[in-house]
Amino acid sequence: MKRWLLFLPLLAFIGLGAFFLRELDSDHAVPSALVSHRFPDFSAPLLSLKPQQTAQTANASALKGQISLVNVWASWCPSCAVEHPFLMKLARQKVPLFGVNYKDQRDRARQWLEKRGNPYRMIFVDEKGLLGIDLGVRGAPETFLVDAKGVIRYKHEGVLDASVWNDELVPLVAQLRAEQIP
Numbered sequence: 001m002k003r004w005l006l007f008l009p010l011l012a013f014i015g016l017g018a019f020f021l022r023e024l025d026s027d028h029a030v031p032s033a034l035v036s037h038r039f040p041d042f043s044a045p046l047l048s049l050k051p052q053q054t055a056q057t058a059n060a061s062a063l064k065g066q067i068s069l070v071n072v073w074a075s076w077c078p079s080c081a082v083e084h085p086f087l088m089k090l091a092r093q094k095v096p097l098f099g100v101n102y103k104d105q106r107d108r109a110r111q112w113l114e115k116r117g118n119p120y121r122m123i124f125v126d127e128k129g130l131l132g133i134d135l136g137v138r139g140a141p142e143t144f145l146v147d148a149k150g151v152i153r154y155k156h157e158g159v160l161d162a163s164v165w166n167d168e169l170v171p172l173v174a175q176l177r178a179e180q181i182p
Helices: 005-025 080-090 106-116 129-135 162-180
Strands: 042-046 058-059 068-073 097-102 122-126 142-146 152-157
Touching: 068 080, 080 097, 080 106, 080 142, 080 162, 097 106, 106 122, 122 129, 142 162
Parallel strands: 042 122, 068 097, 097 122
Antiparallel strands: 042 058, 068 142, 142 152
């Protein structure tokens, strides 16, 4: 038997390893099937920062009339903690920001926001992840750009930071604002 054949499994293993390593390093944006479609209809309780306050509900109409960001987050999400200071900065710049508290416990979410600050105009509670399913959420954080008519124009998976904001979202927001001018 030829001795070099003994090295074939090792060469195959190295080849597969190189392929998977290359795939991990590449930046593959996962397109959302919802881009260019209306934000899904929903009715969800709002997260109140006061636990004793009666929970109000909201629906997709809360997003209409302005260009806004919808950020899917949770207190259990370490990446959400990384992006949170940038969301606070956007809120100080008056960027309309809505939160979807995804598969979380309300008390933990309240404590998390009390500690870090609340950048959101409204926080929709999605304890069972049903809105997340309708949005095609694969994990937190995810951020959607929604136009004034309630149509999703962009989806970002992962941490929203200054680079994504400046390179991706600012040009899209400018384009949407220009489209609104009669």
